[in-house]
Amino acid sequence: MLKTLFITLLSLGNNASAQENLSTASENLKKATARVGVGELPIETLVGNAINAVLSFAGMIFFVFMVYAGYLWFTARGDDEQVKKATGIIKTTVAGIILLLSAGAITFFITDSLQSGPKTPVYNDTDCTKKGQGFSCVEISACIGKHLPDYLTQITGKYPGGASAWDAAAPDVKIQTLRSYCVGPNCYPGQCGGDDWRVCCDMN
Numbered sequence: 001m002l003k004t005l006f007i008t009l010l011s012l013g014n015n016a017s018a019q020e021n022l023s024t025a026s027e028n029l030k031k032a033t034a035r036v037g038v039g040e041l042p043i044e045t046l047v048g049n050a051i052n053a054v055l056s057f058a059g060m061i062f063f064v065f066m067v068y069a070g071y072l073w074f075t076a077r078g079d080d081e082q083v084k085k086a087t088g089i090i091k092t093t094v095a096g097i098i099l100l101l102s103a104g105a106i107t108f109f110i111t112d113s114l115q116s117g118p119k120t121p122v123y124n125d126t127d128c129t130k131k132g133q134g135f136s137c138v139e140i141s142a143c144i145g146k147h148l149p150d151y152l153t154q155i156t157g158k159y160p161g162g163a164s165a166w167d168a169a170a171p172d173v174k175i176q177t178l179r180s181y182c183v184g185p186n187c188y189p190g191q192c193g194g195d196d197w198r199v200c201c202d203m204n
Contacts, residue, residue: 048111055104062100065093127200128191134204137192140178143201147186155181 069089076082125137144151155177156163166174175196179189182199191200 045111048107051107051111052104055100055107058100059097062093062097065089065096069093125192125200128188131188131191131200132202134202135200136203137198138201138203140175140182140187140189140197140199143187143199143203144178144181146201146203148181151181 066089069086072082072086072089076086128135128137148154156166159166159169159177169177179199181187182189186202188200189196192198
């Protein structure tokens with residue numbers, strides 16, 4: 001009985017010690033990553049940095065090969081075999097540099113796309129707000145809906161094919177149709193930069 005109790009207590013102690021060690025290791029890892037800033041970087045940035053490091057190292061190797069080839073060439077002293085060897089190294093190195101630059105450009109493009117994500121249009125509402133108090137850039141449907149609440153019924157009633165055809169219509173068709181309902185003095189298209197769906201509207 002005592003033996004069993006002793007083994008149980010020992011097991012519990014070991015488990016507690018293991019959990020404490022694991023917790024300590026985790027805290028140390030968090031501190032280390034925070035100190036170097038790794039924990040704050042997204043995965044695409046880490047991958048991009050790793051690839052850039054590899055490309056930089058490969059560039060150093062190509063530089064060493066070019067220096068070596070130049071040394072062979074200048075010390076050939078009429079030795080055709082050595083000159084041939086040097087030119088072969090130079091050609092191979094140049095081809096490698098071209099591939100390296102191409103890989104670097106592709107890596108930059110991919111990592112930049114992943115880091116920046118979808119581009120959010122930047123609007124300039126200055127021209128709209130100059131029209132007076134209450135004017136702001138809003139979605140065209142919101143503006144027409146405020147000043148012409150039954151506009152959707154009118155559109156779908158006049159649109160060939162009815163409501164279902166209107167729902168399936170192409171975006172450029174919809175925007176042109178909606179713009180025909182956006183007229184002054186309450187709605188002005190073309191006053192809000194970056195998005196055809198936004199109009200300058202009197203929201204008072």
